[in-house]
Amino acid sequence: MTTLFFHFLFLFLITPCVTNSISAVHSKCIEAEEQSLLNFKKNLVFDSSSSSSSSKLTTWNSSTECCSWLGVTCGTNGSVVGLDISSESMSCNIDNSSSLFQFEHLQSLNLAYNDFNGSLIPSAIGKLANLRYLNFT
Secondary structure (H helix, E strand, C coil): CHHHHHHHHHHHHHHHHHHHHHHHHHCCCCHHHHHHHHHHHHCCCECCCCCCCCCCHHHCCCCCCHHHCCCEEECCCCCEEEEECCCCCEECCCCCCCHHHHCCCCCEEECCCCECCCCCCCHHHHHCCCCCEEECC
């Protein structure tokens, strides 16, 4: 009976420690993907004549963890699985060399309501094999 009590006590004390350490690991953004997001942002051009300005991309900086950035969704392993950078007043072309195409786990990409100057969707979009949702409107 005493042994059973100590087993329950051990489980009661150790479970919160294990659970907290596991969730911390899963919420951490993969460093290479964070750098790719920052490179993508660095190469963007914004429409200065637009009345609205970037609201999501202003949260993208190296002082915060990328899974907490607005418009970024991470999977349980920390990989970027969703990007919603719609309505960010972007005015540029995205070409095949964009770091945007390095996210092999990306499932959802929303680039709606930005100005891509009539450019075509780059062929490198094919590198995003897990992509299930794409919005370029």
